[in-house]
Amino acid sequence: MPNAPQPLLSVRNLKTRFFQDEGTTKAVDGASFDVFPGRTLGIVGESGCGKSVTAQSILRIVDRPGRIVAGEIVLTRVDGSQTDLVKLKANSREMRSIRGGDIGLVFQEPMTSFSPVHTVGAQLIEAVRLHNDVGRKEARRRGIEALQSVGIPQPERRIDEYAFELSGGLRQRAMLAVALSCAPRLLIADEPTTALDVTTQAQILDLLRKTQQERGMAIMLITHNLGVVAEMADDVVVMYLGRVVEQGRVDDIFHDPKHPYTKALLQSIPSIDSVPRAKLPAISGSIPHPFNRPSGCAFHPRCAAFMPGRCDTAEPLPVAVGEGRKASCFLYP
């Protein structure tokens, strides 16, 4: 599939930091990537890699004491104009219309993202009315339609139920209905299936794929599950401790990984089609605490290809390692 010439969202050198008493955490430290219409970008990484903070930065919902300190997040609007989200005020009218309007969001934990004291319908109708100039009745009709479109049975009844009355899978569908109710052009899904069983996960992933085909929206899928990424993504960004270490097409990343971290990660995951009870090549050590960020390339203490005097002194910059792909590693000059 040829890339659309114009990315829908373009993130350039994004830096988000948390200023705490104990020190400054560089949660996102110079991330750059593009999201194209109709395609799915998978952002993969383990805890502390900055994948969720990246999503929060795009939506401008980074909690204090976090702040975007540098970079651009350029969104191409419906009329073709470009808006740098970093320059907008987080609570400005324009940002509020983008958040939930142009960009929809689905969180990991649907239980905590719904209000427990309002019905699903009330929250859905609120979202519809916030972004569309419609009456209560029309909003409710659209709400029921939205619930139906995500495969919730008996939407006329479900709309008046509370989140706790729904099962995990239905709750995640309802969450998706809220996000889709305003026809976003970009859907950010932050670990949308992590709390679900595999069979329910398969249903939700299938639903995401169908919705994308119907509406042609872009999806930014944030997950630690490499299986989900392989299944869903067109393009992949691999992050480690706030940095993008590698990015490229999904097939390249999985079949010809360049960065030692990507390689090690792919080898270390148990796969359903591997030989039973064989030892896995594990990555040694654990992810450092953000306050003890290693010098140079942050992965060097765990890296199999560590070059003393090089990797621990300077930070590698992203370089092209093939068509449409980049890696940040001194192995590639």
Add this chain to the structure above:
Amino acid sequence: MTTGNGNAAAQKSVLLEVRGLKKYFPIRRGLLQKTVGEVRAVDDVTFFLNRGETLSLVGESGCGKTTTSRCILRAIEPTAGQVLLADNGAVLDVATVPRTKLRSLRRQMQMIFQDPFSSLNPRMTLLDIVGEPLLVHGEGNAQARTDRVVELLRLVGLRPETMRRYPHAFSGGQRQRIGIARALALNPRLVVADEPVSALDVSVQAQILNLLLDLQERLGLTYLFVAHDLSVVKHISERVAVMYIGRIVETAPTEALFTSPKHPYTEALLSAVPKPDPRLRSERIILEGEVADPAHAPPGCHFHPRCRYAQAVCREKSPLQQEIAPNHFVSCHRAAELSLRGVARFGSRS
């Protein structure tokens, strides 16, 4: 280590046998808390566990796998059934032994928990945490206990110098190692591990799985592994039992279960697992609907409302367990005639 022994031949080395285990939770309503129904969390579960092997219980949330494991440890009282544990030539029924005898029994059965953050007391040092089982069971004096803790920490790959520190100083993977050291303190024979790696980062999961395999080899441990992640299960177990709404629907040696499943639910579960290879985006079997409420389980085969092969008989009669291949047990009316799809035999990852 062999993958699944012959049934009769292995009889001698059976460590644990669970027969007709049931756990019903009453549903109480109203002012007088009258019992109006029951949740059949575990409904007639039977399986055995050989010495030195790993059996995994898999299934979706609410299928009763955790409840089963808790009944075996008698952390909760089973409603009916037997939990027979071989104990120095004798056989003890854990489900009915008097409470006073439980403590000595629990020396032989220990547990590794899912969440390495909430399962360690933040106010206790490593020495206290790992040494507590020794203290509770009156093992040795303070010096002997400290020596044992040092030994245990080395065994799980932690530096003994850190034993005066508190859990907060350790990462998730290291904390899970602490939990494992605590479980091994009393030299148990059976270790029940309830989702021991699901809370860990992917790069750390492999370390803990390798450690568990390693310890099993060195100490001859028997594992009952409770998990929902089939990739992890495939990696650690010799045999797998699949549960659905309180019942075991299929039990088989790992390779057989994954390559030639005999129960439609197993087939659907295997097909739902996302494979870490974009070239394998296969036609998935998407199960319609949701797991039924165990308080109102469907009649006949519990799985029939979601089963694409269901026939009239499945709605009426509960299927009996049959041995369809050596050591491969399945509860499905149509097991013999169906040819179901498993996963590829060997890794396609290069």
